Amino acid sequence: MKKPFTLGFIGCGDIAVDLARVVAMTPGVKIGACADINAARLESFSRRFGVRASHGDGRELMDREKVDALxxxxxxxxHYPLVAEALDRGRHVLCEKPLAITMEQAAGLCETARAKGLKLAVNYQYRYDRRAHALIMLCREGLLGEISHCRVNMPWRRGPEYFEGxxxxxRKAEAGGGTLLTQASHWIDIALEAMGSAPAAATGMTARRRFTDVEVEDLGMGMVELENGALLGISAAMTVNPHQKVKIEVYGERGTAIYTGPDDFPPASKLKLLGVKKKRYSMPFPGLFSLQRNLIGFARWVRDDAPYHNGAERSLPTLATVLTLYRSAESGRKEAVEKRLSE
Ligand SMILES: NC(=O)c1ccc[n+]([C@@H]2O[C@H](COP(=O)([O-])OP(=O)(O)OC[C@H]3O[C@@H](n4cnc5c(N)ncnc54)[C@H](O)[C@@H]3O)[C@@H](O)[C@H]2O)c1
Structure with a gap:
């Protein structure tokens, strides 16, 4: 039997706890070590998930622990300084989104990983949402005909505890942005993959409607022009009433696809097709929901070089789009999307 695939967690906050729960229910994957600068979080995380090797500093973990990936x-x-140090030490990395908060940093990390032959991934797990995957596949296979436009609507409420916790x-300098970057980027990523063309220019507007004492937007809207002329409309809000679904509508000359989701705990995404017949697409590997499938996919990519959808370079168009929406919101003009690396 193969040895388990071991991860070193750097950061033991909210998403770390979610992923650790997923690791606990995934055979063949283990947390080998963890690190956090917050002693209380580190202690509670290592006790809850039975991780013996714990460190008050991420660099110490990188230097001392033999894990398969960080x-x-x-x-x-x-993200940027820690991923850079991990790559310097020859480590494979699964980084939370976004890879970095500037294009220069993000592209630089991709170049380093490529030059060193290391695996660098970004946790855009909804690429492994069953229906989001089907949406991408059917659009790429041309089932809808030529796609003229797409709308992404992401109404994910956040309460005051989100910023308090x-x-x-x-803070703009630490988060890089608000709802467009932190939440909607998941869905911009799916929409861009489905539409199959690179972003060329964008017009954005941002607002602080409910959280007026924070530096980042709680409402963001935008329009993106793709290189092939198709348009992508985006609305993202944390200001809304709770328990609303994300919706992605893709309009082609022959048919329309309407995704609602996501496929989280519990898995509950849907895909409706209008004008064309449904087609089934199977997932490349097992798992109950997107976070687990993405984890399994990453482990197989690192271990066996199996095909995987979340290599970091593929997240660059999404980051470039969001940063362009921010630039446009500041300038009040349409802005060109910055091109880097293999976008
Ligand atoms: N993929 C998803 O669905 C998803 C969901 C939520 C959050 N996220 C992403 O996960 C990342 C973390 O978000 P979060 O909500 O868990 O934040 P959080 O604030 O809950 O946790 C961050 C943790 O990092 C620790 N930390 C800070 N500096 C550190 C350092 N130098 N070394 C080690 N630990 C350090 C903090 O003490 C804290 O425990 C962000 O990139 C966020 O966008 C992704």
Whole structure:
């Protein structure tokens, strides 16, 4: 039997706890070590998930622990320095989204990983949402005909505890942005993959409607022009009433696809097709929901070089789009999307 695939968690906050629960229900994957600068969180995490090797500093974990890969799940502005150090030490990395808060940093990390032959992934797990995967596949196979436009609507409420529990989320220099970057980027990523063309220019507007004492937007809207001329409309809000679903509508000349989701705990996404017949697409590997499938996919990619959808380079168009929406919101003009690396 193969040895378990071991991860070193750097950051033991909210998403780390979610992923640790997923690891606990995934045979063949284990947490080998963990690190957090917050002693109380570190202690509670290591006790709850039975992780013996715990460190008060991520670099110490990197130097001392033999794990198969690192999972970096710290505030956004720390992704770049920690991923850079991990790559320097020859480590494979699964980084939480976004890979970094500037294109220069993100592209630089991708270049380093490529040059060193290391696996660097970004946790856009909804690419492994069963229906989001089907949406991407059917659009890419041309089932809808030529796609003219797409609308992404992401109404995910956040209460005051969201900023109280992680004050970095409210600070522009540490978070890089608000609802467009932190939440909607998951769905912009799916929409761009489905539409199959690179972003060329964007017009954005941001607002602070409910959380007026934070530096980042709680409402963001935008329009993106793709290189093939198709348009992508985005609305993202944390200001709304709770328990609403994300909706992605893709309009083609022959048919329309309407996704609602996501496929979280419990898995509950749907895909409706209008004008064309449904087609089934199977997932490349097992798992109950997207976070688990993405984890299994990452482990197989690192171990066996199996095909995987979340290599970091594929997250660059999404980051470039969101950063362009922010630039446009500031300038009040349509802005060109910055091109880097293999986008
Ligand atoms: N993929 C998803 O669905 C999803 C969901 C939620 C959050 N996230 C992402 O996960 C990341 C973390 O978000 P969160 O909500 O868990 O934040 P959080 O504030 O709950 O946790 C961050 C943790 O990092 C620790 N930390 C800070 N600096 C550190 C350092 N130098 N070394 C080690 N630990 C350090 C903090 O003490 C804290 O425990 C962000 O990138 C966020 O966007 C992803």
């Amino acid at each position: 999972y970096i799940c710290v505030p956004h502005y720390l 992680g004050p970095w989320r409210a």
